Amino acid sequence: MKDPNFRNGDAKTDTFGSNASLQPAPDQFIPEGPTTPETAYQMVKDETYAQTQPRLNMATFVTTYMDEYATRLMNEAISINYIDETEYPRIAVMNAKCINIVANLWHTPEQEKWKTGALAIGSSEACMLGGIAAWIRWREKRKAQGKPYDKPNFVISTAYQICWQKFAELWQIEMRTVPISLDKTSLDPEEAIKLCDENTICVVPIMGVTWTGLNDDVEALDAALDKFNAETGYDIPIHIDAASGGFILPFLEPDKKWDFRLKWVLSISTSGHKYGLVYPGLGWIVWKDKKYLPDVMSFSVNYLGAEIRQVGLNFSRPAAQILGQYYQFIRLGFQGYKEVQFNTLAVAQYLHDQIGKTEPFVTFDKTCPNPLFAWLIKPEVQKDCKWTLFDLQDKLAQKGWMVPAYTMPDNIKEIVVMRIVVKHGFSRDMADQLLSDINFAIAELNKLEYPTPTRIAMEKDIEIESSKFNHTGR
Ligand SMILES: Cc1ncc(COP(=O)(O)O)c(C=O)c1O
Numbered sequence: 001m002k003d004p005n006f007r008n009g010d011a012k013t014d015t016f017g018s019n020a021s022l023q024p025a026p027d028q029f030i031p032e033g034p035t036t037p038e039t040a041y042q043m044v045k046d047e048t049y050a051q052t053q054p055r056l057n058m059a060t061f062v063t064t065y066m067d068e069y070a071t072r073l074m075n076e077a078i079s080i081n082y083i084d085e086t087e088y089p090r091i092a093v094m095n096a097k098c099i100n101i102v103a104n105l106w107h108t109p110e111q112e113k114w115k116t117g118a119l120a121i122g123s124s125e126a127c128m129l130g131g132i133a134a135w136i137r138w139r140e141k142r143k144a145q146g147k148p149y150d151k152p153n154f155v156i157s158t159a160y161q162i163c164w165q166k167f168a169e170l171w172q173i174e175m176r177t178v179p180i181s182l183d184k185t186s187l188d189p190e191e192a193i194k195l196c197d198e199n200t201i202c203v204v205p206i207m208g209v210t211w212t213g214l215n216d217d218v219e220a221l222d223a224a225l226d227k228f229n230a231e232t233g234y235d236i237p238i239h240i241d242a243a244s245g246g247f248i249l250p251f252l253e254p255d256k257k258w259d260f261r262l263k264w265v266l267s268i269s270t271s272g273h274k275y276g277l278v279y280p281g282l283g284w285i286v287w288k289d290k291k292y293l294p295d296v297m298s299f300s301v302n303y304l305g306a307e308i309r310q311v312g313l314n315f316s317r318p319a320a321q322i323l324g325q326y327y328q329f330i331r332l333g334f335q336g337y338k339e340v341q342f343n344t345l346a347v348a349q350y351l352h353d354q355i356g357k358t359e360p361f362v363t364f365d366k367t368c369p370n371p372l373f374a375w376l377i378k379p380e381v382q383k384d385c386k387w388t389l390f391d392l393q394d395k396l397a398q399k400g401w402m403v404p405a406y407t408m409p410d411n412i413k414e415i416v417v418m419r420i421v422v423k424h425g426f427s428r429d430m431a432d433q434l435l436s437d438i439n440f441a442i443a444e445l446n447k448l449e450y451p452t453p454t455r456i457a458m459e460k461d462i463e464i465e466s467s468k469f470n471h472t473g474r
Helices: 037-047 068-076 089-105 123-144 162-171 189-194 218-232 320-357 389-398 428-446 453-472
Strands: 117-120 153-157 174-178 200-204 238-241 265-271 283-287 299-303 306-310 361-363 372-377 405-407 416-421
Touching (some): 068 320, 089 283, 123 238, 123 265, 218 238, 320 361, 320 428, 389 416, 389 453
Parallel strands (some): 153 200, 200 238
Antiparallel strands (some): 117 283, 265 283, 405 416
């Protein structure tokens, strides 16, 4: 062997005394040789040092806290690939049990022992599966009727999450949007119906709208669609994107009819990794009955006497999240979920209330039905204010908080809001710390003599924003 260093590592050298820690981290080519695990660990760890601590990340919807047993279970299952169902048949069954539990939380009428649903990597995949199933059902029906099936569309509000744009682009299905406005902050059922025609594969209401935290009125949409379908002879269904609400409403608003109790709701998706209380990535989709899941999407497997349907865009995927979800179901039970969601919502409502009382803010909506909400600088105050919420975002980041500022969707995109998503693991005490840091940041920003760059950039939009807010009397 010519190279004297080949297979000649030295684990005795201090990590920061090693040659490796004098080298730039690789960003183009794999390093020529190995380094010690200590040094490799340190380098990777240190690259992530400057990031937000997950529990101070108020931007994400995704679980940032699980208890030690859940974490242990998930870590122990880290090497398991869910798709290896032959090798890990109990996990396939556990997955089916989770689907059953979710389906029953949403009042599935399906009587089969194993309900029709699927595991996904998150709501994005689950939404895609719901959309694809609706599209294939529509296509097959059109084919059978000898009608063209090349111009499918679906209807959703402009406050859609980006996954729906992906769905539209990737599957070439026209997305028809109902604008949200300050007068109509969620999907207007009548406006949605106006966009429907014979090529509409489904309408998609959202429970826990990403931008505002509000819920679309599925019951009103269902009634409007029922009338429209009866008049036209169509059978346009509903897929509900319940990414957040799917695990909030069953516990906190059990009497609210938003799920499979409604006639035209044929599929619902949610994120297990949001208010399902599991670390990323986990999503669920459930169909009202197996007849709504096209055969071409479903592969039947038989384990331990259980007939299990396998559906998904990915092949390999981690199994640990299934263990995490099943653990949470057993650990918390209905009562425990209710307690956690109650507290999470109570802390969000407390923050909503406090921020609404803080000058110069006004909350986007008077209500806070889910544990997330948005607020803005009162338009009349913003005129004379030297800073914007983007500056506040930066100030809070200096204290470790990630509280995002962003512009609203089309139609009201001149409005800049800030949003907080409260999650399991965020206590009233932490909320008070955040409020104190917000107040401190406001006091600092109010000392500015000159407008910030983001404030200067905003100038021409403020008039529009102000008049719209005066108009709605908020
Ligand atoms: C309403 C809605 N749908 C879909 C998604 C996508 O979810 P995921 O990140 O689980 O893919 C989100 C994420 O925030 C969402 O809020």
